Every structure is written in structure tokens, then in C-alpha cells.
Amino acid sequence: MTEFFQSLGMSYEWAWAVATLAGILLIALPLMLAVAMIIYVDRKVWAAINLRRGPNVVGPFGLLQSFADGLKVFLQETIIPSAANKGIFILAPIVTFTVALAAWAVIPFDAGVVLADINVGLLYILAISSLSVYGVIMAGWASNSKYPFFSAMRASAQMISYEVSIGFILVCVVLYAGTFNLSDIVMAQKGHGLGIVNGYVFNLLLFPMWVMFFISCLAETQRVPFDLTEAESELVAGYQTEYSSMSFALFWLGEYANILLMCMLNAILFFGGWLPPLDWAPLYYVPGIIWLLLKTFFFFFMFSWVMATVPRYRYDQLMRLGWKVFLPISLLFVVLISGYLMATGHYGAAA
Amino acid sequence: MIQTFVFYLFAVLMIASAVMVITARNPVHSVLWLILAFFNAAGLMVLVGAEFIAMLLVIVYVGAVAVLFLFVVMMLDIDVAAMRAGFMKNFPLGIAIALILLAELVLGIGAYRVGAIELGTPMASEAPAMVESNTAAIGAMLYSKYVFLFEIAGIILLVAMIGAIVLTHRPSKSKRGQQDIGKQVRRNPDEATQMKQPEVGKGVEL
Numbered sequence: 001m002t003e004f005f006q007s008l009g010m011s012y013e014w015a016w017a018v019a020t021l022a023g024i025l026l027i028a029l030p031l032m033l034a035v036a037m038i039i040y041v042d043r044k045v046w047a048a049i050n051l052r053r054g055p056n057v058v059g060p061f062g063l064l065q066s067f068a069d070g071l072k073v074f075l076q077e078t079i080i081p082s083a084a085n086k087g088i089f090i091l092a093p094i095v096t097f098t099v100a101l102a103a104w105a106v107i108p109f110d111a112g113v114v115l116a117d118i119n120v121g122l123l124y125i126l127a128i129s130s131l132s133v134y135g136v137i138m139a140g141w142a143s144n145s146k147y148p149f150f151s152a153m154r155a156s157a158q159m160i161s162y163e164v165s166i167g168f169i170l171v172c173v174v175l176y177a178g179t180f181n182l183s184d185i186v187m188a189q190k191g192h193g194l195g196i197v198n199g200y201v202f203n204l205l206l207f208p209m210w211v212m213f214f215i216s217c218l219a220e221t222q223r224v225p226f227d228l229t230e231a232e233s234e235l236v237a238g239y240q241t242e243y244s245s246m247s248f249a250l251f252w253l254g255e256y257a258n259i260l261l262m263c264m265l266n267a268i269l270f271f272g273g274w275l276p277p278l279d280w281a282p283l284y285y286v287p288g289i290i291w292l293l294l295k296t297f298f299f300f301f302m303f304s305w306v307m308a309t310v311p312r313y314r315y316d317q318l319m320r321l322g323w324k325v326f327l328p329i330s331l332l333f334v335v336l337i338s339g340y341l342m343a344t345g346h347y348g349a350a351a
Numbered sequence: 352m353i354q355t356f357v358f359y360l361f362a363v364l365m366i367a368s369a370v371m372v373i374t375a376r377n378p379v380h381s382v383l384w385l386i387l388a389f390f391n392a393a394g395l396m397v398l399v400g401a402e403f404i405a406m407l408l409v410i411v412y413v414g415a416v417a418v419l420f421l422f423v424v425m426m427l428d429i430d431v432a433a434m435r436a437g438f439m440k441n442f443p444l445g446i447a448i449a450l451i452l453l454a455e456l457v458l459g460i461g462a463y464r465v466g467a468i469e470l471g472t473p474m475a476s477e478a479p480a481m482v483e484s485n486t487a488a489i490g491a492m493l494y495s496k497y498v499f500l501f502e503i504a505g506i507i508l509l510v511a512m513i514g515a516i517v518l519t520h521r522p523s524k525s526k527r528g529q530q531d532i533g534k535q536v537r538r539n540p541d542e543a544t545q546m547k548q549p550e551v552g553k554g555v556e557l
Contacts, residue, residue, distance in 0.1 A: 013353055119484040123406035130414025141425050
């Protein structure tokens, strides 16, 4: 894109700046639209599973429901509790939202279609997702109220616990792909299964890793069955109890942008990203981004499915699952996979 | 042009937030400023091309260590006035430590200027050829020339971790809170409940 702006007669630096800005807008604006629509999908799926109708009043089939909700919170009054720590109280939703958007910089949507094609893309995602806990902690602490604070404590412990096992799972994928670059990880999956299936998930050693990654994603994004941070029966509404109007909406948008990101990571790391499911020439005529979005949508459906059917975990069960089940298993698989790769000579000569 | 601008942006923000860490009155604010300082340090590292170290800095320090700091500081009920009361008493000790640190810095920079020591600087013949990404370069260095130092560091960390767990772990005396998940799952209604039909006016013997 930089070349295009250079051809309009700009110097290289200006062309780069304009191209990057355009790229950011090109990702962030459709993302916001996608978040609005995905909330609608979420509610429709829950409704269908619960044998209800779901949103069906605003617009055709209720399609505009999320926009109506957005307009509603936008027109509400922003209330800042008098006992709150004002600066941090306002900063918290901004941090949540910004961090949720920042992670999208390294997501490859198609071959070469990525805002920042950096070599440490996966580490960047891990770094950014470890930042997302700050919005929650800051909100809980700055509200100066009991329930938000409990929620923030729960959230930070939960996210740190599951990030450890997510880290090990990602190491397994990186061992196979031999790179941290997300585009290269996708390309490494081409024809991985028996030479025709694109995707790491059909590998017997990586399939259990995918199952654990999916469950850890649920915990990392605080979805049911791990939504203890906003368990409404115990904590009113969790860390966002004291928030109203746009600051509340920013939390909501950030949360769903994170969920979409995790769905897309599932697709990119284990299901071959923008590649079609089978390594068969006619399937490549469909644009890559369509395959990626289809896969993402499938994972989002699974997220909603879990949300509508599974009861909430108890907090000690959540911690047990993270530290006593996922961590040892993922560590074992790192050893197993690296041993297997060494033995089969994946990295040059077998030792 | 952009690089110079970004460098000064990160550098100024980092120094300013480092100053705010020690001047902020609220300890939670201090930790948040510290996080901003870490973040800007990571930005500076990206600028010099050390992206791997930058990401590790964010993951380890910002994502894990600072969260625990924040956790602890939020839980503690720190009375700022009581902490500042001992200022004059601790003043000479503080000044002494500051002077030692300053002397070490001056010595370090002086020694670096001389340039005679080769601490960890690879010999020209031994230096691995620069591979395409610095992740690969660090790996090639760490697992060839410094492999023993690396493993010793790993073992020291492991011992420290086990030590911390041994020191803080207390086996609970009561049976409360201990549960066998398998036993709970195996339990079925037949052994957990029993049907009784008590006569009117009589209790049930359990």
C-alpha cells in the first residue's frame, strides 16, 4: 500500500504513515461492525438453543438490534461514582478497548494481507493478551466498590493461570512451524495432514493441544463456563458494575473483539488460516479471507454453543483445571512433540 | 526522521513515568507508572531491532510480574503518612545507597569506555553468522556458546521456585477444603440417599 501512496507523489515516510493509518482503519472499522453483528449472532444462537426467538424487533430479523443498543448507551449519562479514583476509572475502559484492537495488527487475513508482518507475531499476540488483564484490574480497583474488586481479583488470577498453559500450547505449534510469524505458521500447515488436509488439528500430537487451546480461550476471554468475573448471581455484574454509558460499551466492545480474536487464532494456528480445508486446486479459487472468516464464524458458533449449554464452573475447579490439569499436560506435550520432531529429523539430521 | 521522533517520544515518556513511580503518592498509581515505563522500554528495544527481547519484556514483566505487584499493592492497606514518617531517620542510609549506585554506574561506564573487557562479547571467529531473525540468532547463541550458563540459570530458578513453594506451603490440618473429584463423580443416588417412611409422630433414625 505504501507504493500506492508514493505513486501519488508523497515522500516515502509520509506514504508509509498514510498507508499504515489507512490499514488501521481498514481493520478497525470492519472489526467494529463485525463485533456489532457478532453480538446479534450470539444472542440469536442462545435464543435458538433455549427455544426462544431472540432479538427480532429492530430492523429485518432484528438485525439492527446491536446498533439500537449502541445508540442507547451512547445517549446515556456517564456516571462516575464520587468515591471512585477518577483518572484510573476513566482510563480502564480505554485500556481494555485499545488493547483489544491492538492485537489485530499482526493477524494475517490472506497471503500477504497483514498490517504488520513481524517475525515475533505470536509473541506479540501473547504480550497484548497479557495486557488485557490491566483494564479489568484497573476498573475493579478504581470503582472503589466491593464486588468489582472481587471480580478484578478473580479475573487477574484466572487470566494469568491460563496464559501459562496457552503459552505452552503455542510453543507446540511453533515447534512444528519453526517460526513465530503468523503468516509462515499458516503456510507451514499447507498439506500437513496426509498431504491433502491443510491444518495442524489433524495431527494426532496437536489435536489434544487444540482442545486445550479452545478451552483456555474460553477461560482467557472469560466466557461461560469460566465467566466467574461477572458471575451475576454473586458479583452483580463483575468489574463493570459501576460503569455506565459509553465507558460500559467500551468494555463490551473490547470483550467481543477479544473473543473474535481468539476464534481467529483458533482458525490460524490449528485450522490453516486463510487456506482452504483441503489442499485441492479448485478450492483455491475462493478468496482466502472467505475461508478464514468462515472458520472464525464456526469457532464463534462453538463459543455461543458452549455459552448456552454449559453451567458455570466453581472457582476452585477453574484453578484446578488450569494448574493441575492443563499445565502438566501441555508441558508433557512440549516434551513429546520436541522429542518426536528431533527423532523424525524435522530439524535436519536426527540427533 | 520518524525514528528520531519515536525514540525521543519513548525516552521522554519512560523517564517521566520512572520519575512518577517514585513521586506518586498512591502506591497503586506508582505501579501503573512502572508499567508504563516497562512498556516504553519495550518500545525502545523494538526501535533498536531487538523485537524478541521487547516482546519478552512485555510478556514477563508487564504481563506477569507487574500484575502480581499490582495485586499485592492493592491488597495491602498501605498508610502513606506512616511510611513517610521515617524519612529523616532513613535519610543517611538512603544517601549512602544512592552514592554506591552512582559510583558503580560511573565505574561501569568508565570501564565500558576503556573497552578492554570481553564479558560475553563473542570472539570474531566464534560468533555465529547473523541469521535472518533475532529470535534465531539468540537461540543459536544461547544453545551453543552459553548452553551451560543457560542451564545453570534454569536450575537456579527451579531451585528458587521449589524453595518458595516449600517455605510457604502449609498442609492444612483440617479436612475442610480437600475433595476427591473422582469420588464425587462416582457417587450415585443409590448410595447417597435412602428412602424412609416414618410413622406419624416418630422421628427418623439415621
